[in-house]
Amino acid sequence: MSARKNNANIGIYNPFYTKGTDASTIPSIEKILSAEPTEEQPSTVPTMMVPTQFDEINLKQAQDTRDNSLFSYQNGDLLEEEEVTSKTTKLQDILQLLNQDIGLLVQHAEGIRGIFCHLKGQLPANAEAALLPAAFIEGHQFKVLQAKQRLSDPRRADLMKELEAVTLALAEEEMKLEKLPNAIKKMKVDMKTPIREAIRLHKLIKPILGSAEDDQREIDEGDQICLSAVDAIQSFLRLL
Numbered sequence: 001m002s003a004r005k006n007n008a009n010i011g012i013y014n015p016f017y018t019k020g021t022d023a024s025t026i027p028s029i030e031k032i033l034s035a036e037p038t039e040e041q042p043s044t045v046p047t048m049m050v051p052t053q054f055d056e057i058n059l060k061q062a063q064d065t066r067d068n069s070l071f072s073y074q075n076g077d078l079l080e081e082e083e084v085t086s087k088t089t090k091l092q093d094i095l096q097l098l099n100q101d102i103g104l105l106v107q108h109a110e111g112i113r114g115i116f117c118h119l120k121g122q123l124p125a126n127a128e129a130a131l132l133p134a135a136f137i138e139g140h141q142f143k144v145l146q147a148k149q150r151l152s153d154p155r156r157a158d159l160m161k162e163l164e165a166v167t168l169a170l171a172e173e174e175m176k177l178e179k180l181p182n183a184i185k186k187m188k189v190d191m192k193t194p195i196r197e198a199i200r201l202h203k204l205i206k207p208i209l210g211s212a213e214d215d216q217r218e219i220d221e222g223d224q225i226c227l228s229a230v231d232a233i234q235s236f237l238r239l240l
Contacts, residue, residue, distance in 0.1 A: 088237060088240055093115055094115050094116070094229070094233060095230060097111050097112050098112070098134060098230050103148050105226065106137055106138055109138050112131075112137075113135040116134075126232060127232040131232060131233070137222065140221065143222075147214070147215035148215075150215050151215050163202070
């Protein structure tokens with residue numbers, strides 16, 4: 001079968017094929033590649049052209065890859081920054097709630113507890129340990145409120161002052177009785193009025209449970225819980 005027929009069958013163009021030639025007359029590839037081109041005989045090796053469209057596509061893909069990497073990096077930084085901002089805002093909200101009067105805080109700690117639940121596992125262990133009692137400070141409600149009531153009851157303070165005045169008057173009358181034996185009868189009559197007043201005041205005064213020091217200690221304990229939580233939050237915020 002001739003070379004032309006083979007070329008026609010496989011659909012390949014052979015630039016070295018001419019009519020009336022066979023495979024033996026076609027120069028070998030090695031000879032063609034080693035031949036030096038001359039002015040009379042230009043090189044028969046086909047010139048390879050660089051496909052500039054491929055270069056443009058490769059350049060575009062490289063740029064897209066760099067842009068995507070940069071976008072992913074910036075997106076990660078943005079998410080991390082938003083997370084830190086959210087955490088900081090929640091801690092500042094807890095600080096505002098902790099700055100309330102202890103009497104109100106022991107009755108309404110739901111706000112602190114809700115924020116604490118959202119931040120759980122995102123704070124250092126010492127910060128969470130300090131915030132936990134503050135989130136459940138309502139357990140101190142009865143003691144704190146009772147102590148504040150005892151210390152701030154103006155009626156109780158007034159009654160105590162009256163009792164002290166009556167007690168002093170009784171002491172003075174007793175001294176007079178000792179110094180004036182002849183006037184015992186008259187003095188006893190005069191003492192009836194302050195004695196009756198003392199009895200009346202004793203009945204008005206409610207039994208006092210504990211002392212002022214105990215009451216203040218209960219209030220200080222509640223305040224200390226809040227202060228510990230505030231210190232922990234502020235220390236953590238300084239690290240952000």
